[in-house]
Amino acid sequence: MLHRRWFAGKPMENSDVRKSVKSCGAIALAFSVLWSGPTFAWGDDGHEVIALIARSRLDPVALQQVDAMLSADPDSLTAHNIADAATWADRFRDSDREGARQNTRQWHFVDLEITAPDLDRACFGHPSLPAGTLASNGPARDCVVDKIDEFAAELASPATDPSERVVALKFLLHLVGDLHQPLHASDDHDQGGNKKRASAQGLKVGTLHHFWDTDFVDQLGPDPKRIAAMLDARISAADARTWARGTPSDWALESFKVAKDDAYGQLPTPNARGSYRLPDSYIAMATRDVASQLSKAGVRLAFMLNRALK
Numbered sequence: 001m002l003h004r005r006w007f008a009g010k011p012m013e014n015s016d017v018r019k020s021v022k023s024c025g026a027i028a029l030a031f032s033v034l035w036s037g038p039t040f041a042w043g044d045d046g047h048e049v050i051a052l053i054a055r056s057r058l059d060p061v062a063l064q065q066v067d068a069m070l071s072a073d074p075d076s077l078t079a080h081n082i083a084d085a086a087t088w089a090d091r092f093r094d095s096d097r098e099g100a101r102q103n104t105r106q107w108h109f110v111d112l113e114i115t116a117p118d119l120d121r122a123c124f125g126h127p128s129l130p131a132g133t134l135a136s137n138g139p140a141r142d143c144v145v146d147k148i149d150e151f152a153a154e155l156a157s158p159a160t161d162p163s164e165r166v167v168a169l170k171f172l173l174h175l176v177g178d179l180h181q182p183l184h185a186s187d188d189h190d191q192g193g194n195k196k197r198a199s200a201q202g203l204k205v206g207t208l209h210h211f212w213d214t215d216f217v218d219q220l221g222p223d224p225k226r227i228a229a230m231l232d233a234r235i236s237a238a239d240a241r242t243w244a245r246g247t248p249s250d251w252a253l254e255s256f257k258v259a260k261d262d263a264y265g266q267l268p269t270p271n272a273r274g275s276y277r278l279p280d281s282y283i284a285m286a287t288r289d290v291a292s293q294l295s296k297a298g299v300r301l302a303f304m305l306n307r308a309l310k
């Protein structure tokens with residue numbers, strides 16, 4: 001599983017290049033031209049939607065701190081607002097394809113096997129951080145659940161060095177989102193759907209993983225701001241209270257259930273070449289699931305930030 005999600009995803013498209021130029025400057029432009037790389041986890045739009053839902057639910061004190069930390073951040077991989085910063089962890093990993101930043105690669109998911117889910121195993125036995133080690137320097141073999149807990153603790157502690165604290169914030173903005181992508185909390189010996197080919201009417205052929213990262217988000221609309229506003233308006237106070245309960249482990253198991261029941265569970269029989277033709281009913285179900293997962297992720301991200309920054 002070492003190279004999972006490495007080859008999956010779509011080549012960078014023109015709109016992505018424009019976005020990169022706008023938000024990341026010349027280095028990102030050079031990078032995007034040289035390497036048309038894959039996307040991992042929710043595409044940028046999904047992460048932006050989650051961050052924007054969270055932003056609308058931040059307490060004034062937390063909001064002020066998030067904005068101040070991001071605006072003072074000297075890093076140039078993303079623009080310094082919450083929506084763009086939520087995509088930073090992918091940029092960070094991908095800006096250093098052969099180097100130390102690849103140590104963060106497995107922090108974006110938790111491989112719960114569909115037939116035998118085992119959170120402890122999928123989290124490599126939950127390695128503890130050696131005393132004095134920053135979460136951003138932690139062991140490469142760790143899972144998204146543990147890293148969310150570690151970065152939340154760093155964000156909450158006034159003793160954390162300011163440069164690590166903003167890194168913790170940016171990882172948190174991203175990883176809470178990744179945890180809610182069902183195929184980031186599940187595996188069917190197929191690299192989280194990356195080895196399954198799928199197609200659907202009117203959509204580009206791709207991996208099942210990519211459909212869940214990007215295509216089903218696109219079904220909600222072209223503009224992350226509008227998607228966030230639409231989903232946010234639909235979240236009842238009772239839902240928000242219910243969703244904010246629990247821990248990242250609980251939320252991982254909930255994502256896993258969506259994957260087991262729907263993402264994998266509702267797949268049609270594959271064709272002779274092993275490829276899945278997704279019917280309209282699957283797309284409709286998946287789009288509903290994605291709307292729900294983005295909404296829950298936004299509420300829970302706000303919950304974690306409000307708690308850490310009160």
Ligand SMILES: [Zn+2]
Pocket residue numbers: 040041042089090108174178
């Ligand atoms: Zn990610």
